[in-house]
Amino acid sequence: MILHLNHTRRDSAAASTAEVVSSVLALLEEKRLMPAQFARLQMYLDWLQYKQNFREPVTVTLPPGGRAGAFPTEIRVDSRRVAPGTFRDSLRRAICSATAAEKDSAGRLYLEEFKSFRESIAWQFNRLYWQRLKDWEAASGKPYEQALPGGKSDGHNPDAIAESVAEFWTLLKDLESRNQLPPEVFLLEIGVGMGTRARMWLDSFSAIDRERGTNLYPRLRFLLGDYSMSTLERSRSTVKEHLELCSSIALDALDPIKTLSFLRHKILYVHSTNTYDNLPDEEVVWRGNRIYWVWARAYLPGEDAARIAALCDLPVSDVIKTIHRLLDVGPDCLSDRAKGMLFWMEIWKALRTEERLMDTMDLPDVSYPAGLSPTQMEDILQDAPGDLRFHLSTGALESFRNTLPLLHPRGYLQVQDIFVTDLHEYAMGFHGPGKLDGSIVNWVNGALLREVAERSGYNIHFVPFKYRPESKTSILYTTQRE
């Protein structure tokens, strides 16, 4: 058996490692585990950063071609959530669930077939959250920013904004000195949210422009981009002092150039905060010089399904139907809206995924994110640890690649988000998917972004967010690759 310790939390590591080893050896002694099975067993000890996530404390990933009945070769343990003394039972239960026929899988209520996580129903919940943010906030009694670590967005840090503005002002002055300043200076905020950052940025630019007497402010054309019309509407009232310079654009963060192709090579500054970590994503495993895709299947644990049904006065048999209705019409899926909200929040809390590894050879139609070829991927993995599970950051890569063509030759992109900047970091911590309020959060694979950037003519740099010491966010910024 190989035991992988994927975190650096000393206290929980020591206790859980000892319990894992003794439990597995006990199962071996009891002949519940055969020597051949023991020999190829891989145990992964994680410490899940997000208290709300899609895993049970002990989960089993079926091997490639794994069918019900096949013995798992991969078992993942959340060291944070396994209560001392309970691991052995949890392990036995997890193995039973994974090896039992589907109908006996502890009464799990499956919401879909196995598929790449980027296509999972979980993302429909994520979309619903952003579309119905007001409803969620009203029901939970707190604005979504309070769910963020630190209780507010790092994107709204005044010092960071002041520095960003000063940097941009310097660029404009340099262009002006070379007679290259365009008559209209385009800026784009992707995922504008409530518009708070846009307002702070424009306030700051206006102040610096007035103070220095440069008269650049009237040239600005600030594009507020978001896919939610209601969000755009809310952001407009926030930037009301600057409305003459602002345009609200319904924009798919995955494909900004599709909406803004008329501004190809014209935008001098593109910014987004906490957008990439919320775009559809999936994971792959690099093992034995082969790439395996992690497929997932969303389910509700049987006891949770029964509990939620009772709470919302529904027969258990109606839970799946009601979930689909929820995703279509929101909390009005039940005649009592408050109960509809309760249903949504409880279902989201209970939602879990089972996993299965798929061999690339068995997936002829599988596609890598735009800008990343299988050959490039193999090159990147040449120096990676031998057994590694990591994010493809499909949505982030797509968004990145579809944003770059908008940049003016002197323009730059800044993305404030949570990044894994080196593939080795994946072996030292859990990077999602987690649940943040009603949305999904994944760390973004910066190593892959770097590769795509270089082939597109940009270098990217990650600078840790220095304005809040405990912040986990970094700022990605692009520079021209000569």
Next chain:
Amino acid sequence: MKLPVLPTTMVGSYSMPGWLERLKTDYFARRISRNDLDDIHDTVVKAAIKDQEIAGLDIVTDGELRRDNMIDYFIERLPGVHIDRSSKKFYYDFYDSEVVGKIPMAPLGLVEDFKFLLANTERVPKVCVTGPHSLTKRIRNKYYSSEAALAMDIARVMNMELKELVKVGAKLIQIDEPYYSGFPEDLDWGIAVLNALVEGVDAKIAVHICYGNRYGKPSWEGSYRYLFPRILEAKIDQLSLEFARRGGEDLELFREFSVPFELGAGVIDVKTHVAETPDIVAQRIRKVIEFVPAERVVILPDCGLFHVPHDIAFAKLRAMVQGAHTVRKEIGD
């Protein structure tokens, strides 16, 4: 071979296939030999020539498919320029290079490329050469007193090569100087260097100046106004500029400064992956000939097609040729 009015040509490079990129990178990783790579290059150059002929171009190039990029192919051949061969991660990257002593006279080996082109086409061949100003911008100068001095010495070496090209039959030579647009302040000495480069070279000389096409994106923005009137001192026959992506506003400069040169007019946007229709091309050509007589206009893309996928690059060339045909008919040629 007599050329029609509004003759069509490429700026120089043709679409680089993804598989060739991988093979070039394999060569740098020492996974394939120089011999294999040369053989592969011969084959793709023949295919690029054939594509241009099928598309109906009047003047053809070798597609520059032997080159990693517009710089390295030349600095590798310039004696006295030291190259850090470990500085490339991907074949298209630029080498780190420096010059630490006077550049000696030596052949650059471009003649062999041209002979290959000549042997494989009956159309009018064009040879394209990166100019000394652009090369100077990518070489760390540790010897010469100034960039201008380095560029002048590069021009001296390249001048000999251009004369050799003429000896084997080159009648049309294009000098690529896109870095003018990034460093307009260099133009005073840039033109002097250009004139030294073409001194005594008995061929039609074209100069291509665009706003950059590195990684298929512009490197600079602005107006061609910076070229005038200084460019009029250049001993050249044709000025090749981009107008498809940037629009035709700068065409007015040809009228304003009574420019005596032929105009190589860029009418195909090489920074989009959508093929223009022949109608759009014809419309762009009509706009050009409002400012420059058709007899002095050559039709070409804005820049090289290096970054454009093959099927789209070919479709763009077809549309360009068809658009030119349409306008030729309209003007009775």
